[in-house]
Amino acid sequence: MAGTSPLTLTRTLTSPKARDRRFHHGYVCPRCKSAQVQRWGRERAGPQRYRGFGCHRTFNDLT
Numbered sequence: 001m002a003g004t005s006p007l008t009l010t011r012t013l014t015s016p017k018a019r020d021r022r023f024h025h026g027y028v029c030p031r032c033k034s035a036q037v038q039r040w041g042r043e044r045a046g047p048q049r050y051r052g053f054g055c056h057r058t059f060n061d062l063t
Contacts, residue, residue, distance in 0.1 A: 048061065
């Protein structure tokens with residue numbers, strides 16, 4: 001994707017379709033595999049952040 005701005009790339013990869021494919025069984029922390037996650041703000045570019053209850057680490061739709 002040469003010539004594509006990071007903001008455009010981030011919005012494309014975090015589209016609702018990409019999110020639905022990644023988390024079709026619900027949100028799960030990629031580090032601790034906990035199904036208990038909470039919304040944890042947003043990044044400047046826009047993707048939603050989540051936090052796993054087991055490890056207290058944050059992740060987004062691309063992590």
